[in-house]
Amino acid sequence: MAGHSKFKNIMHRKGAQDKKRAALFSKLSREITVAAKMGTPDPDMNPRLRLAVNTARGQSMPKDNIQRAIDKASMGDADNYEEIRFEGFGPGGVSLIVETLTDNRNRTVTDVRTIFSKNGGNMGESGSVAHGFERLGLITYPASAGNSEKMLEAALEAGAEDIQSDSESHEIWTAADDLHAVVGELEKSVGEPEGAKLAWRPSVEVEVNEKDAATLMNLIDALDDNDDVQTVWGNYDVSDEIMEKLG
Known part of the structure; x- marks a missing residue:
């Protein structure tokens, strides 16, 4: 992932996301609907919904799509989604955390397990890899939001813990409870x-x-292609040179 920050290397290839706009909007809509259903449909009064709407806007999701997702929850038309977190291992000893929203637990468990096994990975027990991660808040801005000095000052004044900037973006890390x-x-x-x-x-x-990176990226892409999977996190570090070769 040439020119991309450590976080983008940790998460997954942004280029793959850009090619799957419709699928991405579907996942964002699901998160908005779940957030609205769990609390009030007013983003100003519902922190989780506000974050979901902010993220959707950041991905250029149309306002009408966002409002439809909120209305779906308000009118009681939304399916009942369950949050399930899976933990597992990829090639090269990589640890992965897979966050899902599903209306059918059995289907999702089977699908995720199958994806791991068919792509060089193994499902782990709950807690098998999470101990190697910190649960934090992450806020992202494009590089155009300001230079690194400006963003560092703003982040620290806002109460953030850390910031990583590169030529494309700024990633600001906070304590989980301080995110909103x-x-x-x-x-x-x-x-x-x-x-x-x-x-x-x-x-x-x-x-x-x-070699392991090619298999790992196939595994992550396969997980990301699943409709129930919201986000894939990992502890892998792949060099820019290798990411360029993988495309």
Whole structure:
């Protein structure tokens, strides 16, 4: 992933997301609907919904789509989704956390297990890899939001813990409990973020060679292609040179 920050290397290839716009909007809609159903349909009064809407806007999701997702929950038309977190291992000793929203637990468990087994991975028990990650808040801004000095100052003043900037973006990390408050302060100083959500950041990263990286990216792409999978997190570190070869 040439030129991309460590976080984008940890998460998954952005290029793959860009090619799957419709699928991405579907996943964003599901998160918005679940957030609205769990609380009030007013983003100003529902922190989780507000973050979901912010992320959807950051991905250029049309306003009508966002409102339909909220209305679906308000009118009681939404399916009952369950949040399930899976943990597993990929090639090269990589640890993966897979977050899902599903209306059919058995289907999702079977699908995720199958994807792991067919793509060089293994499902683990609950808690088998999560101990190697920190649960934090992650706020993302495009590089155009400001230079690294400006963003660092704004992030620290807002109460963030860490920031990583590169030529494409700024990733601001916060304590999980501070995420909503930090987003609110940043909106005042630098505008609405491109994304804001709870994230899993690895304590230690695993360097992956070219052969394992190819298999790992196939595994992550297969997981990401599943409709029930919302986000895939991992502790892998793949060099820019290898990512360029993988395309």
